[in-house]
Amino acid sequence: MTAPGVAPPEAAILIFGAAVRPDGGPSATLRRRVEAAAAFGETLQPPPLYVPTGGQGRHGPAEAAVMAALLRARGVPPGRIAEEPTGTDTLSSVLACARLLRARGHAGPVFAATSAYHLPRCVLLLRLAGLPARAAPPPPAPAARAWRRRWYWRLRELPAIPWDAALILLARWRRRPEGPPGWPPPVERLRRSRPGPAARDPLYPAAGAAEASCAPGGPSSGSDGSESGMERRKRSPPGA
Template identity: 55%
Template sequence: MARRPRLPIVIFGARVRPDATPSRTLRHRVEAAAVFARECENPFLIPTGCARDGLPSEARVMADLLVAGGVAPDDIVMEETARDTLDSVRACSQILHDRGHVGPVAIATSAYHLPRCMMLMSLAGWKVIPVPPPPHPAARSLPRRWFWRLREVAALPWDALLMVVRRGHRPASRD
């Protein structure tokens, strides 16, 4: 019997703490992706995010968490160049194209960030599957939660415009 195509699960990064440990948000995104991956038949995970300020990359910190949680290193493909969400979409799309992937892509991130990530991956030409977001809010205080939500309100149309303009300079990905 033929093995089903691998399902990529892109885990969008969040900043690493100054002591090089994962932030609460980063930990929760990885946990949600790992839970989802355990329910999939043939997943591989793509943690994304670059290094900043001499700290390990967001992708490296997430990969370490995944391995500590029982994910096989061969099931992890790190993307360590992306500085923001749009960069992550473009870099992960390139990884997927390079691997010959043509199926859907699962998206793992925080609830407030999920609509933008899904929209950008869709604009990049992928069929997207939302990973159920972490059950914990990304920020503990209500003002901080509203800050992140309002930031997304501004970022979503801006990134969509940039994605469409940049896509005009390259062929769209395959479904």
């Protein structure tokens, strides 16, 4: 509860990316996530900080840049947008966003904005990273028309949730009290802990190359749970 006469703290809405089209435009999934996040943000007072997260994949600019352009087109002031262009999968996006918010001294609520099937993992990982995360309303439309693809993405979350959660908990366990402050740890350190090649996410192809080069494997997937930033861009067909 906020004391009478005291303005409530600014909320942050973290928007997890999806594939960018070959022409550099947003895929349908990416656009729906931004629209849902912006619609939710319009209900909040004071106006929230939007944090689009997603690196550059096979096509076009970074997902974060494409999402930021969509937000500006909806009338969101540039000062209300903090791009996070380094995330290559769900885990790296979570850790990068946590570092960004801490660097800004953010003390308000945090909302994860993504597709419905991907929300549980994002919220869990954000909380494990020390952020008071909640779920923003997801896009009303399903992430894909074909039921087989929808169920594929949902089932991929089953191994990805405990896997990514275990990586964060492992990193926290390894951290020593006398060591220098650095939580969340650099994502490269987490990737080196992975025992196998990273799984690919049809919606988030951006992380493919980066994941494959840093880790020998694991069921990690993209910011959206489908495939990590760079991974998505490699696998997902335009407009998936």
